Amino acid sequence: MTVTTSTSHQAAGAREEAQVSRLLTWLSIMAISFLIGIGSKAWFAGHHTHAWVLWSFVLLVAANMAYFAKSGNRSRQIGGLLSVVGLLFMYLIASGGESNTGPLWFYVFPPLLFFLTDLKTGTAVLLFCYLIAVIVFQFPGLPLITAEYSMDFKIRFFATLTFESILCFVLEASRLKARNELVELAENHEYAAKTDELTGLSNRRDMQNRLLSEFSRYQRSGHHFSIVLIDLDLFKSINDQFGHDAGDDVLRTFSALMQTIIRQTDIAARWGGEEFLILLPDTSLLQALTLAERLRSETARTVFSFRDSRLPVTISAGVCSIAKACSVDDLLKQADVNLYSAKEAGRNRIAPRVRSHIANEADRA
Numbered sequence: 001m002t003v004t005t006s007t008s009h010q011a012a013g014a015r016e017e018a019q020v021s022r023l024l025t026w027l028s029i030m031a032i033s034f035l036i037g038i039g040s041k042a043w044f045a046g047h048h049t050h051a052w053v054l055w056s057f058v059l060l061v062a063a064n065m066a067y068f069a070k071s072g073n074r075s076r077q078i079g080g081l082l083s084v085v086g087l088l089f090m091y092l093i094a095s096g097g098e099s100n101t102g103p104l105w106f107y108v109f110p111p112l113l114f115f116l117t118d119l120k121t122g123t124a125v126l127l128f129c130y131l132i133a134v135i136v137f138q139f140p141g142l143p144l145i146t147a148e149y150s151m152d153f154k155i156r157f158f159a160t161l162t163f164e165s166i167l168c169f170v171l172e173a174s175r176l177k178a179r180n181e182l183v184e185l186a187e188n189h190e191y192a193a194k195t196d197e198l199t200g201l202s203n204r205r206d207m208q209n210r211l212l213s214e215f216s217r218y219q220r221s222g223h224h225f226s227i228v229l230i231d232l233d234l235f236k237s238i239n240d241q242f243g244h245d246a247g248d249d250v251l252r253t254f255s256a257l258m259q260t261i262i263r264q265t266d267i268a269a270r271w272g273g274e275e276f277l278i279l280l281p282d283t284s285l286l287q288a289l290t291l292a293e294r295l296r297s298e299t300a301r302t303v304f305s306f307r308d309s310r311l312p313v314t315i316s317a318g319v320c321s322i323a324k325a326c327s328v329d330d331l332l333k334q335a336d337v338n339l340y341s342a343k344e345a346g347r348n349r350i351a352p353r354v355r356s357h358i359a360n361e362a363d364r365a
């Protein structure tokens with residue numbers, strides 16, 4: 001009944017998911033290559049322990065990739081990779097790496113962190129890493145800490161890292177803002193492309209797509225559906241007599257009335273000027289005729305007024321079930337023929353008039 005606006009959001013989500021997926025694969029491959037390369041360099045430089053530690057991180061990164069390939073759990077893969085990278089950087093700060101250049105690798109962390117997590121998590125993890133770095137720098141005598149850094153280095157390290165972190169935060173925040181604005185814009189466009197401005201119902205194009213997908217569902221599963229093609233009677237005379245604004249008001253009021261009568265799963269659209277189409281999934285011809293008759297009688301009973309004038313509003317409708325048609329075009333054509341015969345028969349009526357339907361009406365009378 002309502003026009004959905006989530007497609008742009010879903011598409012943006014899927015694109016980002018694919019982008020993150022590619023990035024994670026490349027990052028993992030790059031991390032493995034660097035670790036193998038730098039580990040080998042350390043080995044040939046005689047720093048065997050350092051080399052073994054770096055190679056063991058290769059196993060951790062590879063295990064994380066293999067875990068994801070098996071489980072498909074993206075958030076755990078991100079968590080796993082960031083934990084491994086965080087641990088590696090802690091090790092590099094504590095050990096100094098080669099020639100006390102280990103902390104330089106830390107600069108890779110902030111952009112990675114903000115891209116792979118949200119701003120809050122990224123900031124929290126970064127602050128935690130800062131805390132560890134402060135402990136390492138301030139207490140070089142603690143176990144596992146073998147590196148010592150000059151005061152100048154420590155000050156410059158923190159100053160430049162803080163600068164980089166703030167810059168990454170701001171860039172990521174503006175990227176997210178721009179992305180959300182784009183998604184919102186796309187959603188508004190999508191909504192406008194599917195919606196009739198005057199009534200807020202689905203427009204003709206949206207209804208055509210829905211009819212085609214309902215027809216495919218019918219071909220796959222055999223679920224019948226029906227349509228009701230509605231035309232407001234002598235609408236031109238309402239416009240001529242009471243003005244175009246009154247006509248617009250009638251279209252809006254009738255649309256609202258229609259929405260209160262159809263089910264959540266039914267879809268009402270403005271098919272043309274004063275023509276409406278209702279798609280009724282899982283509905284037989286008889287059920288559709290019953291609904292159309294209810295809509296007709298409710299419309300005839302409802303008081304339509306505009307600026308103190310009472311407006312005479314009735315509808316005629318042509319109903320058709322997919323059981324009687326071989327395609328969507330054929331279905332629409334038959335509904336149109338039925339609508340025409342309802343008009344010909346005097347308006348304010350529904351066609352076809354099946355026998356059981358007429359009998360029901362006679363019973364009610």
Ligand SMILES: Nc1nc2c(ncn2[C@@H]2O[C@H](COP(=O)(O)OP(=O)(O)OP(=O)(O)O)[C@@H](O)[C@H]2O)c(=O)[nH]1
Nearest residue numbers: 231232233234235236237239244245247248273274
């Ligand atoms: N106010 C208003 N009028 C519209 C709109 N779209 C179409 N119309 C008018 O709807 C009228 C349709 O008139 P006709 O096609 O002659 O049909 P009718 O007067 O309803 O007569 P029958 O269909 O034979 O009962 C025309 O006067 C159109 O200008 C709209 O968005 N607003």
